[in-house]
Amino acid sequence: AGQKADDCVNSDSPVIGAFKVFQRELDTKHDKHERLVKISRDVTIESKRTIFLLHRVTSVPDFENILNDADVKLDGVRQKIGQIAEELRGEDLHQFHRAFTPGIQEYVEAVSFHHFIRHRKLISLEEINARLVFMKEDQTTKGGGEDVCAGPCVLTFQVTPTDYLLGVADLTGELMRMCISSVGNGDMDTPFELSGFLREIHDGFSYIGNTGPYEVSKKLHTLRQSLGKVEDACYALRVRGSEIPKHMLADVFTSRAAHLETDDGIA
Amino acid sequence: AGQKADDCVNSDSPVIGAFKVFQRELDTKHDKHERLVKISRDVTIESKRTIFLLHRVTSVPDFENILNDADVKLDGVRQKIGQIAEELRGEDLHQFHRAFTPGIQEYVEAVSFHHFIRHRKLISLEEINARLVFMKEDQTTKGGGEDVCAGPCVLTFQVTPTDYLLGVADLTGELMRMCISSVGNGDMDTPFELSGFLREIHDGFSYIGNTGPYEVSKKLHTLRQSLGKVEDACYALRVRGSEIPKHMLADVFTSRAAHLETDDGIA
Amino acid sequence: MSVTEMFSYIQGFLSAEQDIREDIRKVVQILEQTAREILTVLQSVHQPSGFKDIPSKCQKARELFCTVRTKTGELKTKFPAEQYYRYHEHWRFVLQRLTFLAAFVVYLETESLVTREEVAKILDIEVDREKGFHLDIEDYLAGVLIMASELSRLAVNSVTSGDYGRPLRISNFINELDSGFRLLNLKNDPLRKRYDGLKYDVKKIEEVVYDLSIRGLAKEQETEGDK
Amino acid sequence: MSVTEMFSYIQGFLSAEQDIREDIRKVVQILEQTAREILTVLQSVHQPSGFKDIPSKCQKARELFCTVRTKTGELKTKFPAEQYYRYHEHWRFVLQRLTFLAAFVVYLETESLVTREEVAKILDIEVDREKGFHLDIEDYLAGVLIMASELSRLAVNSVTSGDYGRPLRISNFINELDSGFRLLNLKNDPLRKRYDGLKYDVKKIEEVVYDLSIRGLAKEQETEGDK
Amino acid sequence: MSVTEMFSYIQGFLSAEQDIREDIRKVVQILEQTAREILTVLQSVHQPSGFKDIPSKCQKARELFCTVRTKTGELKTKFPAEQYYRYHEHWRFVLQRLTFLAAFVVYLETESLVTREEVAKILDIEVDREKGFHLDIEDYLAGVLIMASELSRLAVNSVTSGDYGRPLRISNFINELDSGFRLLNLKNDPLRKRYDGLKYDVKKIEEVVYDLSIRGLAKEQETEGDK
Amino acid sequence: MSVTEMFSYIQGFLSAEQDIREDIRKVVQILEQTAREILTVLQSVHQPSGFKDIPSKCQKARELFCTVRTKTGELKTKFPAEQYYRYHEHWRFVLQRLTFLAAFVVYLETESLVTREEVAKILDIEVDREKGFHLDIEDYLAGVLIMASELSRLAVNSVTSGDYGRPLRISNFINELDSGFRLLNLKNDPLRKRYDGLKYDVKKIEEVVYDLSIRGLAKEQETEGDK
Amino acid sequence: MSVTEMFSYIQGFLSAEQDIREDIRKVVQILEQTAREILTVLQSVHQPSGFKDIPSKCQKARELFCTVRTKTGELKTKFPAEQYYRYHEHWRFVLQRLTFLAAFVVYLETESLVTREEVAKILDIEVDREKGFHLDIEDYLAGVLIMASELSRLAVNSVTSGDYGRPLRISNFINELDSGFRLLNLKNDPLRKRYDGLKYDVKKIEEVVYDLSIRGLAKEQETEGDK
Amino acid sequence: MSVTEMFSYIQGFLSAEQDIREDIRKVVQILEQTAREILTVLQSVHQPSGFKDIPSKCQKARELFCTVRTKTGELKTKFPAEQYYRYHEHWRFVLQRLTFLAAFVVYLETESLVTREEVAKILDIEVDREKGFHLDIEDYLAGVLIMASELSRLAVNSVTSGDYGRPLRISNFINELDSGFRLLNLKNDPLRKRYDGLKYDVKKIEEVVYDLSIRGLAKEQETEGDK
Ligand SMILES: [Mn+2]
Ligand SMILES: [Mn+2]
Known part of the structure; x- marks a missing residue:
């Protein structure tokens, strides 16, 4: 198709000649950008699904299975991030950053959610990056021999501190949801744990304040609201809890209530 | 249908009793508002159509017909405004003003456009209001005898100065369109006439400035742009016109050009 | 001219x-x-x-x-x-x-x-x-709705002050008000919005009554008070 | 032409x-x-x-x-x-x-x-x-979520009316609903927001059940009612 | 299910x-x-x-x-x-x-x-x-209006290329188009805006025709060309 | 020049x-x-x-x-x-x-x-x-209002930490502050908006006091503390 | 206190x-x-x-x-x-x-x-x-820029009124003004925006001068006027 | 950590x-x-x-x-x-x-x-x-487009200065540039917008050439100049 159009253009012209070169360069760049946007979308969708899956830990008894399932899903996401790293080989990462930053942020959100549920700790930027090292066994795609690297080639992907921060900021929303769900499922401990953890993250963010990028500042308000909801939930649990002993004694149905208490959970 | 719902409500309650009264009052008001909105919409549509029709004067030879057709259309619009006046009988006009102001503004735009084309003058608020006096021959709808007014009853509608201003402000947009069309049809005089007239309106509005209502100030920018377009058009005509005599003489086709000139129009 | x-x-x-x-x-x-x-x-x-x-x-x-x-x-x-x-x-x-x-x-x-x-x-x-x-009737209604919100606050604070009967009376009053408003065909935007807020007041007061009720505090008062 | x-x-x-x-x-x-x-x-x-x-x-x-x-x-x-x-x-x-x-x-x-x-x-x-x-499927889901919120109110008021069995049944129902929604990968913004509200309904009902439990009121009803 | x-x-x-x-x-x-x-x-x-x-x-x-x-x-x-x-x-x-x-x-x-x-x-x-x-009808009309603007450019360039007959023919065509659009009661905003642009195309072409007329170039061609 | x-x-x-x-x-x-x-x-x-x-x-x-x-x-x-x-x-x-x-x-x-x-x-x-x-006086007032909002959070968290006396004291303080602000004829927009937020803080803290009160926790503390 | x-x-x-x-x-x-x-x-x-x-x-x-x-x-x-x-x-x-x-x-x-x-x-x-x-200096500059825009309108209208010499003089004046502004290191947003508008005024006036010039009207005046 | x-x-x-x-x-x-x-x-x-x-x-x-x-x-x-x-x-x-x-x-x-x-x-x-x-290539292209707009101004002003040959040469140059740009698959928004502006420059210059052409000024120059 391109051929026909070209006929109408004076191909002797040096201007046209130059623009044909530009065309190649721009198309290459745009194509790469487009491919990265697509991979990033897949990363986003799969990460979101992992988060949805992880929320089920508050409603099922054996949450180890869910964590393992989520890990498998996240492995898939990491493979996708490997494709991003592959595309970025030899490029300036920042040139295409806008193409994949939404996906990476969502991955940070998912992986830090997973990490919190398993270890009750905030995953660090290093821990995230450590799992984004990819081995390419044979380098036959480019060149004949082992020209690029001897032996298996190592490819890494570095999440930027800003993407890490933005992912963690979104994590707090999920933690809030988890907290409310926990209360809804009669879990008395998780909300307090979550409240302490969320408060730490909140204090961290207010320490960074508006020195971070604009997008981070924008999320501070939501973060504060989430913290408020979690603190309210803990408050409600504490206030409710305050009644047990007294009413236990005062109540005719002491034994049943006691039975409930040893069950370490309600309803 | 209302009956069944009422069953569930304690009708002895004085609160409920009071709210039933409120319901009637609110519904009456809303219904009137709704009716006025609908009439106003009709007024808007018919006024807009009249404006469209009037624009045809720039492209047909016998524009008297169009003016008459437009007058018939406007009579229809005035009848509608009579219905508005009927609805407002005994009411505070300002209470329902929001319901019919768009229609009235559009009518002012249409009627002042019509007036300009016929008389080349700005119609005054009085002239507009003078044509919004409605006679009701028999007053049989309310009461048996001649209780409301003796003989034929006179009903008037008063366009507010603000609605007048807003309609006239929109008129300038139509004048601009008319100017461009005139040039497009080879009419050499109308643009200059329009330019003077528009300049007068523009100066009038800048005299009022921001002392008028907010909506008027908002339209000033568009008015200024319209004036600019008309001034540019006149400028172009003048510049073009400057060439005729010289080239006439210089040209081999002098006679034909002269013939064109006596035709008092081009092409 | x-x-x-x-x-x-x-x-x-x-x-x-x-x-x-x-x-x-x-x-x-x-x-x-x-x-x-x-x-x-x-x-x-x-x-x-x-x-x-x-x-x-x-x-x-x-x-x-x-x-x-x-x-x-x-x-x-x-x-x-x-x-x-x-x-x-x-x-x-x-x-x-x-x-x-x-x-x-x-x-x-x-x-x-x-x-x-x-x-x-x-x-x-x-x-x-x-x-x-x-x-204007809508202004009257708006004023009534502001009061409803104040009453939900009063229900909470009367419990704090040890008056356990008032919340129930407020609850009945507000419910009646809510039924009244549901009769109205509200179109006007700001009034409609205010009325939507009434739902929260109703809910809040119901929760206060619930709190008293589950602790047997509501009944206790009823027999006492009988206003 | x-x-x-x-x-x-x-x-x-x-x-x-x-x-x-x-x-x-x-x-x-x-x-x-x-x-x-x-x-x-x-x-x-x-x-x-x-x-x-x-x-x-x-x-x-x-x-x-x-x-x-x-x-x-x-x-x-x-x-x-x-x-x-x-x-x-x-x-x-x-x-x-x-x-x-x-x-x-x-x-x-x-x-x-x-x-x-x-x-x-x-x-x-x-x-x-x-x-x-x-x-439309999203409209159906939205309607179901509005009901969930109405049920949390019903749970509160049924206690006030002395019906101690209903909250537990509502709780089971709402929990099932919640599980159902968890299966969805919601992306759509307004629906997702409504769904987030469901968590609060679940929480509120759980609190009612808790209140009944520690007072032994839930069980009492169960044996009585057995509807 | x-x-x-x-x-x-x-x-x-x-x-x-x-x-x-x-x-x-x-x-x-x-x-x-x-x-x-x-x-x-x-x-x-x-x-x-x-x-x-x-x-x-x-x-x-x-x-x-x-x-x-x-x-x-x-x-x-x-x-x-x-x-x-x-x-x-x-x-x-x-x-x-x-x-x-x-x-x-x-x-x-x-x-x-x-x-x-x-x-x-x-x-x-x-x-x-x-x-x-x-x-869709509005998309068809929008496309036609884009062409009108292209034709006003063509009128200008055909003079440069020495074709003095084309502008007049374009002028007639565009005028007919303009009359057609005048029949429509356009309300739709983007289409109305595009249509307002048509007036400028008409004006531009008229200016070209005028320029040819006063130089007698339009007529000359007519007799010659008669395409 | x-x-x-x-x-x-x-x-x-x-x-x-x-x-x-x-x-x-x-x-x-x-x-x-x-x-x-x-x-x-x-x-x-x-x-x-x-x-x-x-x-x-x-x-x-x-x-x-x-x-x-x-x-x-x-x-x-x-x-x-x-x-x-x-x-x-x-x-x-x-x-x-x-x-x-x-x-x-x-x-x-x-x-x-x-x-x-x-x-x-x-x-x-x-x-x-x-x-x-x-x-500047308006900046002073704005700062005070930010604190009011922080205190409503403190009231909640002090209950969680088992301090049941503080909320009541905060409630009194905030009420006094609210009365103070009511003396002002605020026109300034951003300050006025902040002040409107104070109502929510007042209400929030009142609800905390209510929760303590209905469970007999407020009084308990009072007799203990008597600060 | x-x-x-x-x-x-x-x-x-x-x-x-x-x-x-x-x-x-x-x-x-x-x-x-x-x-x-x-x-x-x-x-x-x-x-x-x-x-x-x-x-x-x-x-x-x-x-x-x-x-x-x-x-x-x-x-x-x-x-x-x-x-x-x-x-x-x-x-x-x-x-x-x-x-x-x-x-x-x-x-x-x-x-x-x-x-x-x-x-x-x-x-x-x-x-x-x-x-x-x-x-204030920025207010002075803003006022000057408003005048520049009025002058571009004056250039157009003076041609319409048959004064073919004025546009050229306005053009020179506006060009000098433009050079002046180019010396400034404007950061201030509203002033900068106004200055960006000056470019259009310059261009507009140049086109007026062009129109006069191509028709030999500018020169004609020059010899006549010689102000 | x-x-x-x-x-x-x-x-x-x-x-x-x-x-x-x-x-x-x-x-x-x-x-x-x-x-x-x-x-x-x-x-x-x-x-x-x-x-x-x-x-x-x-x-x-x-x-x-x-x-x-x-x-x-x-x-x-x-x-x-x-x-x-x-x-x-x-x-x-x-x-x-x-x-x-x-x-x-x-x-x-x-x-x-x-x-x-x-x-x-x-x-x-x-x-x-x-x-x-x-x-960066896109910055290079953006710079070129700014120049195109400057050249349309130059075409106008060179006529004013009596240089009737330059506009035609600029017109050819700009047309070549336009063809070049049409080869590009522009997606990037700001560059695309700038490129859309090129159309107006092309049109403006074509109109200048037209003005010269209809007055026989372009040809006159051509024979003279032959650069
Ligand atoms: Mn999220
Ligand atoms: Mn109009």
């Missing part, structure tokens, strides 16, 4: 209107000030100590309504009577606040809903548009 | 669409009115006295759904069937309300979740887009 | 729509690419050398429309036919461009206005909504 | 101002950094463990205020004293934050409202505009 | 400021009115007949500037001199308008750029901030 | 970045200043007198490019080479301006399109990203 004359003529209209608006604004400002003072008097019913002398507070509030009446009297003279709705936006907000305050006083006194006639009397204005400066 | 004829012909198309929107708006307005009446009927279940005759209330509500069906029937005729999504915004809101009301009636009758098929039948519309005017 | 099954089933629906949008976007992208190629072919008529072989250019453009037809064919298969307006925004812009290009080719060939039927045929789509993927 | 000379001369003015703004921005940046550090110190009072050593936290905060004083000292020297309001926007926000922090420290120490004089002293600036770089 | 006393004291400050703003607003309103009158006088130069008696128009405008001077005199007394920038926003706009009008008068009289000193003298205010109520 | 440590660690990253940005901003400011000076030199070609000594103006501009080179040299040292695109926004605008200026100089000298290599050499930066601080 030339274009210039026409615009001068219209400019006259516009200037006159601006003067009227300026006058109205000044009176309204004093009304707002007085409304804030009445509010301060009534706010104290939320405090533990405040429950005791509700009647004297209502009395004080009713005295302050005298000032209100003087000012509504002035307000009426500031513009042509038949142009009420032209300048409505200026006093709309303060009339709603004053309706709320009047309704709150009446509720505290008699635990009943103030009628539009009563509010009009307290503010010395009319109910019917034809008769003069009046209380 | 001359240019003039062509353009006259085109003018017809443009006017037609505006007329359609006007017609749709009128029918939808009546649907909203009827929805409010059904709500008034059902609201009374929250009142102490209301618990006794739930069946008769559901009956009344079902009668009002007849009017709804007449109007949805009219609605279908107002626009070309294949342009459902062109005008979707007009009836989206009221269909969600009606789904809520249908779901609430069905819950009150059978304590089970209404299916999309049942709602469609109650409203006399289709489930499959291919077959005609249908209930 | 259990609640869980019900929700899994629902999830299917939600995913499907997203896939559809993705598919549509891909085809539309290729259509835009092809439209640009056709434009490049036709643009050369503005150059002095370009006036000679207009027929061969139109020929080339018509060949490129084959690719267009293949792609509109694909586009139709990407979504359920009756949901045209659900996804309309995706292809609206490119259909307007393609209409412009088709109208320009037809004008260059026969100096007449392409009908909606002809455009539909060139793009291998329908005129009637009922029959399948169709050309 | 030629146009060029005139503009060169003008450039001098513009550059000078830009330099001043640059200087101010740098100092303000450090003030913001220090404010954030103070906040971090004080925020730990919300943690369960944090309630124990409030005095030591206040101590640390007061030490950090030394850095603040050094920087406000520098700030004063960066611009001509009489142009305070020309550059006001630069430090307005941080002065409000610092007022909030000073007010919070003072509240934690003495449970009383910091005066403007005290804040000015803590920040080593003036109260009277005439005397030099001062604390 | 109790909280109440504190707030009463604060209320004093707030009221004082509000009174000042009210006073300023009134004077500024009259200034705006006078500015509009001057504008009306000067705008008539755009009319075909207006070109003849420019001197008499300038005369009238200068008379109206007397009223301006009286009012700027009043304005100065309405607020403490050192708080110029606190209230700057109130008169900023009108000072820019007045600068534009003064600059326009001076241009019409002498075809030269008014200096800041001259404007200050016409308005009877200061150039140096230290000496009292002054003309 | 605790949460606090983690955030401190990240804070380090953020501070470092802010310092880099501050440094870059300072150098870029000087580059902008120099670019404005070059522009002032080149602007004079639009004036009647300016046409005579274009070579000497180009010479002066080329001298000023020395300063540019010094500053681009500094710029390179301010940030890690591989993070070009991280800070791209800072210098993007000024590099486009400088490209425009370089392209304009080269066009004035040789009437040909500057290559990216030439621009890079003039600015002493690289063409290939791998080799160091380079000229």
